[in-house]
Amino acid sequence: MSKINNSLYNIRLLDDLAQKESVVHKLHPLIKLLTTLVYLIVVVSFEKYDISALLPLIFYPVLLFSISELPVIPILKRVLFAMPFIIGIGIWNPLFDTQIIIVAGIHIARGWLAFFSLVLKCIFTVTASILLIASTGMGPLSHALRMLKVPKIFILQLTLTYRYLSVLMEEVSKMMRAHSLRAPQQKGIHPAIWGCFCGQLILRTFDRAKRVYDAMSLRGFHGEYPAGNLVKPKVSDFVYFISWSVFFILIRIYNLSDLMGDLFIEVIK
Amino acid sequence: MHMADALISPIVGGTMLAASTGVAAYSIKKVQKDLDEKKVPFMGVMGAFVFSAQMINFSIPATGSSGHLGGGMLLAIMLGPYAGFLTMASILLIQALFFGDGGLLAYGCNVWNLGVYTCFLAYPLFLWVTKKGFNSKRIFWGAMVSSLIALQLGAFSVVLETLFSGKTELPFGVFVLLMQPIHLAIGVVEGIVTAVIATFVWKARPEVLEQTANGEPIGSLSIKRILVVILVAAVLIGGSLSWFASENPDGLEWSMEKTAGSTELETEDEIHQALSRIQDKIAILPDYGFSSTNEGDTKPEGVLSNERIGTSISGIVGGFLTLILAIFIGFLIRFFKKKRRVSLKK
Numbered sequence: 126m127s128k129i130n131n132s133l134y135n136i137r138l139l140d141d142l143a144q145k146e147s148v149v150h151k152l153h154p155l156i157k158l159l160t161t162l163v164y165l166i167v168v169v170s171f172e173k174y175d176i177s178a179l180l181p182l183i184f185y186p187v188l189l190f191s192i193s194e195l196p197v198i199p200i201l202k203r204v205l206f207a208m209p210f211i212i213g214i215g216i217w218n219p220l221f222d223t224q225i226i227i228v229a230g231i232h233i234a235r236g237w238l239a240f241f242s243l244v245l246k247c248i249f250t251v252t253a254s255i256l257l258i259a260s261t262g263m264g265p266l267s268h269a270l271r272m273l274k275v276p277k278i279f280i281l282q283l284t285l286t287y288r289y290l291s292v293l294m295e296e297v298s299k300m301m302r303a304h305s306l307r308a309p310q311q312k313g314i315h316p317a318i319w320g321c322f323c324g325q326l327i328l329r330t331f332d333r334a335k336r337v338y339d340a341m342s343l344r345g346f347h348g349e350y351p352a353g354n355l356v357k358p359k360v361s362d363f364v365y366f367i368s369w370s371v372f373f374i375l376i377r378i379y380n381l382s383d384l385m386g387d388l389f390i391e392v393i394k
Numbered sequence: 395m396h397m398a399d400a401l402i403s404p405i406v407g408g409t410m411l412a413a414s415t416g417v418a419a420y421s422i423k424k425v426q427k428d429l430d431e432k433k434v435p436f437m438g439v440m441g442a443f444v445f446s447a448q449m450i451n452f453s454i455p456a457t458g459s460s461g462h463l464g465g466g467m468l469l470a471i472m473l474g475p476y477a478g479f480l481t482m483a484s485i486l487l488i489q490a491l492f493f494g495d496g497g498l499l500a501y502g503c504n505v506w507n508l509g510v511y512t513c514f515l516a517y518p519l520f521l522w523v524t525k526k527g528f529n530s531k532r533i534f535w536g537a538m539v540s541s542l543i544a545l546q547l548g549a550f551s552v553v554l555e556t557l558f559s560g561k562t563e564l565p566f567g568v569f570v571l572l573m574q575p576i577h578l579a580i581g582v583v584e585g586i587v588t589a590v591i592a593t594f595v596w597k598a599r600p601e602v603l604e605q606t607a608n609g610e611p612i613g614s615l616s617i618k619r620i621l622v623v624i625l626v627a628a629v630l631i632g633g634s635l636s637w638f639a640s641e642n643p644d645g646l647e648w649s650m651e652k653t654a655g656s657t658e659l660e661t662e663d664e665i666h667q668a669l670s671r672i673q674d675k676i677a678i679l680p681d682y683g684f685s686s687t688n689e690g691d692t693k694p695e696g697v698l699s700n701e702r703i704g705t706s707i708s709g710i711v712g713g714f715l716t717l718i719l720a721i722f723i724g725f726l727i728r729f730f731k732k733k734r735r736v737s738l739k740k
Contacts, residue, residue: 128449128451129446129449129450132449132493135492135493136492139492161498162498162499165399165497165498165499166404166499168399168400169399169400169402169403169404169407169499170403170404173560173561173562176713177710177712177713180713180716180717181716181720183716183717183720184716184720184723187720187721187723187724188720188723188724188727190724191723191724191725191726191727191728191731192727194728194731203493203494204494206493206494207398207493207494207495210396210398211398211400211401214401214556214562214564215562217562217563217564217568218562218563218564220563221563221564221565221568222563228710229710236563239561239562239563243400243401243561243562244400246399246400247398247399247400249400250398250399250400250497250499251398251399251494251497254399254490254491254494254497254498255491255492255494257491258491258492263491266491276419276422276426278422278425278426278434278480279418279422279480279483279484281434281438282434282437282438282441282480282481282484283484283487283488284438285434285435285437285438285439285441285442286437286438286439286441286442286445286481286484286485286488287442287484287488288438288442289438289439289441289442290442290445290446290488292442293439293442293443293445293446294442294445294446294449296446297446297447297449297450301450311453312451312453313450313451313452313453313454314450314451314452314453315453316452316453316454316455316586319452319586319587319590319591320590320591320593320594321594322450323447323450323463323587323590323591323594324590324591324594324595324598326443326446326447327443327447327472327591327594327595328595328598328599330439330440330442330443331436331599331602333439334435334436334438334439334440337435337438337439338435338436341435380712381712381716382712382713382715382716383712384712385711385712385715385716385719386710386711386712386713386715387712389711389712389715390711
């Protein structure tokens, strides 16, 4: 019950956030998508024991958060939801990779480094994906997909699924509330009614699909979906993409943390 | 069961994306050729249905726990393989973007694990079981067998993709032992839920299932062709990954080296020992060893590898400095933005 309300809230929150008008929101969606992809590739390309070299990549989400004025806590909460699977798999690293190494005078199993590096990568990648959608929104993102030559039928299907998501989730939420009022203290839907509970929903879905199709036909739909003209990226968009990409690649090549640490130690000396 | 971005290497992600894109392109071609335009909104709304149905908790008798629907099989049964596959692909994209389930890089892996197996390998099984016509029993067994197989294959692919990416030390045997039984249980629940929903729909609207199974408006399924496509994809994926593995010791070679090169060592840890015993029993490759835990060989190499993996003092100091600097800059920008807004208001 709370799960579905959480998801509904999540979708609406991200939708609302995408309506903001910051510098990042105004960038071309395709540029934002490509920048995110470069970032993701660079993040996951690091070796499994790299932590210090990986850390400078935190500049991307931090700068994006502050320039786009997106709220930090709600988005990081979403990131936390994605963590259990990674932790479940990563936690085996210290068990199996038990070679001892010395980090700042402390003896630890090398697997812990792999574990923390994995967790860090997960935080970075999930945050980047959610920041992309929170600063872009589904409409502009499908625009970007169209520019990438993704077939129209897939985009139409994607946007329709997205459009009807909240409608059907509300329907489910209502049904579950009704069910929980009639069957209090039950942890879920009883097996005896699995079929008719979901079946009712699916029948309602069919009817809704029929009404959607009728409404679309009345507005002139016959297989083609007019989606407006594609807007080309501006020079400033390209500058944004290139400067981030150069930054990511430099970080991939040089260990910025090491350089800063050396500098700091030199200065102290 | 969603693969996460953090678990895969760019090569594995890219290869799987290419493979899934191939299947998607073929499905789009089929759907465009045979599709009745009515089905487009139907696909869209069905996608939303599966998404919301995933939120319903089904209580599982005698366990006190609850499970939920994955929905891939149900989509294939309701929409046919091609439209079902495309619908699953769009659900997975929304999950990756909005919920951080899976990710953009791992998108190809997830579409493959959750879409290709259900729609193109398991669905033909469902058709085969129900080929003499629908009844409750046939729908039940068809849905059960196909869901079980689809989930086992999907879980096994997660294991392979993770191992090929070389991001974890989890040995093949243990990982398989973790994933497959869990997904057997999940598969049973998935099979039952799919079966009861499909039976309900068949009783209320028999034409939906029958039209789809007969290949009307959504396109017939040529199993032979699909098998050829999957075979070619498998060869391509296998070929490119093993080529990559021979270039990069992090992938296959890493596991092979361990298999052949090292012996098992005494460990004090009880869990570790128990796991190694289990692992001995189930390992496909015999004598799959652990990495060295010898105290003796760690000290000189330990320090060396310290330097290599960037945990030297300057790395640690620098790492902290980076964090502080990044967060400081973030706050600074917010502070100035706020200040500017206040002054604009005045």
